[in-house]
Amino acid sequence: MIFELTNQLRVSNINEGISWYEQLFQKQPDFIPHEGFVEWEMVTGSWLQIAEGVPSKESGPLRLGVTNIEAQRSRVMKDLGVEEFEIHSREEVPVKWGTFLDPWGNSIGFYEYLDKKEEKDRIDTVFNRG
Numbered sequence: 001m002i003f004e005l006t007n008q009l010r011v012s013n014i015n016e017g018i019s020w021y022e023q024l025f026q027k028q029p030d031f032i033p034h035e036g037f038v039e040w041e042m043v044t045g046s047w048l049q050i051a052e053g054v055p056s057k058e059s060g061p062l063r064l065g066v067t068n069i070e071a072q073r074s075r076v077m078k079d080l081g082v083e084e085f086e087i088h089s090r091e092e093v094p095v096k097w098g099t100f101l102d103p104w105g106n107s108i109g110f111y112e113y114l115d116k117k118e119e120k121d122r123i124d125t126v127f128n129r130g
Contacts, residue, residue: 036051043126062106
């Protein structure tokens with residue numbers, strides 16, 4: 001039985017990485033077990049680890065569900081200096097999505113459900129509100 005998920009990205013400078021990801025997630029790390037390593041619990045049972053080390057090129061993307069992809073794109077461009085990125089959609093895909101790079105070359109993305117009822121149902125399920 002799988003009951004949690006952890007993903008790890010590497011950054012060449014942990015202090016710069018912490019600062020950048022704090023701004024991206026708009027919160028401080030949830031767990032700092034030792035030097036050079038931090039973790040955020042994104043949603044219950046889903047963790048992102050940032051570790052100091054050599055970034056893995058062409059890994060990912062790590063995609064994050066959001067309720068307004070255009071607003072999030074504007075925020076990360078303004079607050080984090082992310083280059084403008086295209087938002088994609090396809091008729092057969094129930095989300096629109098966009099991908100960008102962090103300063104270390106890690107591929108990060110956002111996605112937004114097109115069907116807002118489905119989005120609400122997913123949010124309620126994730127946060128046990130349904």
